[in-house]
Amino acid sequence: MGKRQHLxxxxxxxxxxxxxxxxxxxxxxxxxxxxxxxxxxxxxxxxETLTSERNLNPEQEMLLQIQRVGFVLDDLRLYLDTHPxxxxxxxxxxxxxGQKRRLMREFALRYYPLAEECMEVIYKExxxxxxxxxxxxxxxxxxxxx
Amino acid sequence: xxxxxxxxxxPVNITxxxxxxxxxxxxxxxxxxxxxxxxxxxxxxxxxxxDKRIGGLLTDIGTEELAHMEIICAMVYQLTKNLTIExxxxxxxxxxxxDHTAALWPQAAAGVPFTAKExxxxxxxxxxxxxxxxxxxxxxxxxxxxxxxITDPEIREPLQFLRAREIVHFQRFGEALExxxxxxxxxxxxxCNPEFDKGIKLS
Numbered sequence: 001m002g003k004r005q006h007l008x009x010x011x012x013x014x015x016x017x018x019x020x021x022x023x024x025x026x027x028x029x030x031x032x033x034x035x036x037x038x039x040x041x042x043x044x045x046x047x048e049t050l051t052s053e054r055n056l057n058p059e060q061e062m063l064l065q066i067q068r069v070g071f072v073l074d075d076l077r078l079y080l081d082t083h084p085x086x087x088x089x090x091x092x093x094x095x096x097x098g099q100k101r102r103l104m105r106e107f108a109l110r111y112y113p114l115a116e117e118c119m120e121v122i123y124k125e126x127x128x129x130x131x132x133x134x135x136x137x138x139x140x141x142x143x144x145x146x
Numbered sequence: 147x148x149x150x151x152x153x154x155x156x157p158v159n160i161t162x163x164x165x166x167x168x169x170x171x172x173x174x175x176x177x178x179x180x181x182x183x184x185x186x187x188x189x190x191x192x193x194x195x196x197d198k199r200i201g202g203l204l205t206d207i208g209t210e211e212l213a214h215m216e217i218i219c220a221m222v223y224q225l226t227k228n229l230t231i232e233x234x235x236x237x238x239x240x241x242x243x244x245d246h247t248a249a250l251w252p253q254a255a256a257g258v259p260f261t262a263k264e265x266x267x268x269x270x271x272x273x274x275x276x277x278x279x280x281x282x283x284x285x286x287x288x289x290x291x292x293x294x295x296i297t298d299p300e301i302r303e304p305l306q307f308l309r310a311r312e313i314v315h316f317q318r319f320g321e322a323l324e325x326x327x328x329x330x331x332x333x334x335x336x337x338c339n340p341e342f343d344k345g346i347k348l349s
Binding site: 006008009010011012013014015027029030031033036037038039040042043050051052063064066067070071074075077078079081082083084112113114115116137140141142143 | 149150159202203216219289290293294299300302303306307309311314315316318319320321322
């Protein structure tokens, strides 16, 4: 038995850092980690474009990009929760936080704010605005049928 | 506290009304292995978790499960939003319609209402983390079963995403269990309850 294996208790090997998928593949596969990507046999291959990636207008395209970068951060955060000492993961976290902030800011200026800090971006740009911008934009659960 | 980001974690764009599928998928909202149950379980367990880093992991996974609940609810909503009475009748969605019209209400596929009995918070780090490993597997099996039955790619893609998350969460809870074991005496992990017997010397 290995160092971590003992009788009468569950054991799971600790994952090691082996790099990650790019943001597009990460969202498609539901993980940033190739070694944790274990698809079910009845599902199609993940290499073809998904229905959610087709016929997008520029606003939808940019929102999808935010979903991709946001998802890399979601999965990275959980990895760092159990690997706080991993320097490569931490470095990537710093880069992705900046990427997401820039995208969210840009999306707010072009379309509508997705979060509170994005409202500030809008009012900073236009302090005289009389628009309550939090009520602007698409409702998340409406999807394509709105 | 929590703050809201006005977007789904994964896009949901379902263009065809299908109350029959909504009735199946709603199980991952209010069913025994659903996202509501998962979220409440982790967010309840975190307070007494002795290792604060694991409390942090439970907060982050519990928060992600709230986002998954939102995805499932968006799917049920889009599958029923243009529902006609005829469709409700032929799809067997009529009983749900009588009580809830086309609103969201947490129940299992077979109509059993959501209940706190469905999630465990036992107050022992080993017990709760082992429970969570099983919970992620149960949720994965439900997604497997849904993916066998549902063919429309607009519905399958978010389900595939959610299924993949269960496997990642399993790995993280496994790592959390390993960290918990590291803090205990490996000659007898069950000498005390690390979440309650705080004064006991471990080795």
